[in-house]
Amino acid sequence: MDLYAGLPYWLIKNPLFNSEHALKENINIDVAIIGSGITGALVAHELCSHGIECAVIDKRPLCTGSSAASTAQLQYEIDIPLYQLLKKISEQTAVTAYQSSLQSIKDIQAVFQQTKLDAEFERKPTLYLASDKKGLKEIEKEYKVRKQYDLPVEFLDHTLLQSEYSIDKPGALRNYESAQMDAYKSAILLLDYHRKHNDLKLYPYTPVTSYTQNSNGYELSTEQGHTIHCKYLVIAAGYEAGKFLPKKIMDLLSTYALVSEPVPKEALWKDECLIWETARPYFYMRTTRDNRIMLGGEDIKFKNENLRDALLDRKTNNLISNFEKLFPDKKIKVDMSWCGTFSATKDGLPYIGEYPGMKQMYFALGYGGNGITFSMIAAQIIRKKIKGQSDSREMVFGFDRK
Numbered sequence: 393m394d395l396y397a398g399l400p401y402w403l404i405k406n407p408l409f410n411s412e413h414a415l416k417e418n419i420n421i422d423v424a425i426i427g428s429g430i431t432g433a434l435v436a437h438e439l440c441s442h443g444i445e446c447a448v449i450d451k452r453p454l455c456t457g458s459s460a461a462s463t464a465q466l467q468y469e470i471d472i473p474l475y476q477l478l479k480k481i482s483e484q485t486a487v488t489a490y491q492s493s494l495q496s497i498k499d500i501q502a503v504f505q506q507t508k509l510d511a512e513f514e515r516k517p518t519l520y521l522a523s524d525k526k527g528l529k530e531i532e533k534e535y536k537v538r539k540q541y542d543l544p545v546e547f548l549d550h551t552l553l554q555s556e557y558s559i560d561k562p563g564a565l566r567n568y569e570s571a572q573m574d575a576y577k578s579a580i581l582l583l584d585y586h587r588k589h590n591d592l593k594l595y596p597y598t599p600v601t602s603y604t605q606n607s608n609g610y611e612l613s614t615e616q617g618h619t620i621h622c623k624y625l626v627i628a629a630g631y632e633a634g635k636f637l638p639k640k641i642m643d644l645l646s647t648y649a650l651v652s653e654p655v656p657k658e659a660l661w662k663d664e665c666l667i668w669e670t671a672r673p674y675f676y677m678r679t680t681r682d683n684r685i686m687l688g689g690e691d692i693k694f695k696n697e698n699l700r701d702a703l704l705d706r707k708t709n710n711l712i713s714n715f716e717k718l719f720p721d722k723k724i725k726v727d728m729s730w731c732g733t734f735s736a737t738k739d740g741l742p743y744i745g746e747y748p749g750m751k752q753m754y755f756a757l758g759y760g761g762n763g764i765t766f767s768m769i770a771a772q773i774i775r776k777k778i779k780g781q782s783d784s785r786e787m788v789f790g791f792d793r794k
């Protein structure tokens with residue numbers, strides 16, 4: 393599958409990390425991680441930091457899957473508002489999912505503070521706009537439940553929103569717990585760091601074509617005809633992980649994003665907060681370190697790559713028009729635009745952990761608009777499992793959650 397098309401900003405902005413080569417022999421390793429995106433990189437970080445030997449295998453150049461196309465906003469707010477999630481799953485699961493996402497942003501920040509790697513991680517507030525009157529009712533309900541469960545949130549009415557942000561919407565929720573980063577750079581820096589400090593093995597251009605379970609763990613076969621013997625197997629294969637799963641667990645969507653030419657800093661909005669909204673599919677935006685405006689949204693059901701890509705120009709125009717409706721006095725020029733495939737689960741939560749019956753094989757599937765915060769949670773849960781420890785979040789994100 394082509395995971396994206398067009399010009400993802402991060403791949404233009406950053407150098408390609410291609411000093412490593414495809415696997416050229418059979419190997420034995422404690423943990424094999426399939427996938428070198430932000431999920432595989434965070435899993436490798438957790439394992440290497442706890443002295444666990446591992447190798448990362450990817451069929452593409454390192455980290456050039458979905459993570460290279462991500463707009464990389466880190467929010468504790470899941471795509472499905474808490475008041476709605478509470479109707480779909482148990483109270484404990486829903487609330488823990490929100491609390492874990494909140495903690496995850498702090499943990500991602502800690503990863504880059506400890507390693508002193510510049511992942512362009514920046515703390516930002518988030519504005520969750522009521523798109524219309526119906527949206528206002530929704531954010532009122534959402535505000536109440538978030539307060540009830542002690543999640544950080546403020547309510548801004550129309551007057552406050554207008555005076556602080558010059559945004560003409562019925563209201564918004566704000567929190568100061570969000571962040572943004574460069575997911576591509578984060579992953580390549582982490583992989584390179586552990587390659588240098590912890591002898592992490594990296595094998596790009598190495599498609600894993602099949603696997604078999606044996607008494608010692610797993611045996612993987614690569615397209616080039618080599619075998620990887622591992623005790624534990626981690627599937628961080630993003631939206632292509634279906635190959636390793638006995639049943640379908642997600643729906644694929646096409647999504648669109650663009651980045652503007654750099655603008656003067658004064659032309660950005662207050663606090664350069666992350667902005668999204670109650671309408672579905674939602675429109676969202678952030679800024680970049682070099683003062684560009686990044687817009688995203690316009691999601692539709694994925695049918696095939698050709699259809700997704702053919703809509704890029706039209707969707708780019710829609711994103712610009714959404715931006716100009718929100719900020720009528722700001723004009724931007726598109727520098728790069730791209731489209732990507734991503735996926736959503738029914739409850740908006742990722743799948744993390746062992747699939748029933750598949751011992752010592754751990755899935756790290758951060759599906760949904762909050763994939764990256766889920767990647768961090770997956771990395772921690774999987775590290776604990778491999779160390780023989782339990783993690784209460786397994787019940788929340790596992791395959792048999794209630």
Ligand SMILES: Cc1cc2nc3c(=O)[nH]c(=O)nc-3n(C[C@H](O)[C@H](O)[C@H](O)COP(=O)(O)OP(=O)(O)OC[C@H]3O[C@@H](n4cnc5c(N)ncnc54)[C@H](O)[C@@H]3O)c2cc1C
Pocket residue numbers: 395426427428429430431432449450451452454455456457458459460461462463464465466575598599600601628629630631632633635647648649688731732733734756757758759760761762763764765767
């Ligand atoms: C346009 C867009 C915007 C997004 N915005 C956000 C956002 O604002 N915030 C957020 O949190 N999330 C966002 N997401 C989602 C987020 O980007 C993803 O959740 C995340 O990048 C997934 O990372 P990953 O490492 O799991 O997958 P990937 O980055 O796709 O990495 C998986 C890797 O596995 C490899 N692989 C797959 N199968 C095999 C195989 N058989 N053998 C070997 N290698 C294999 C692939 O080549 C790939 O490199 C967005 C996604 C898109 C597309």
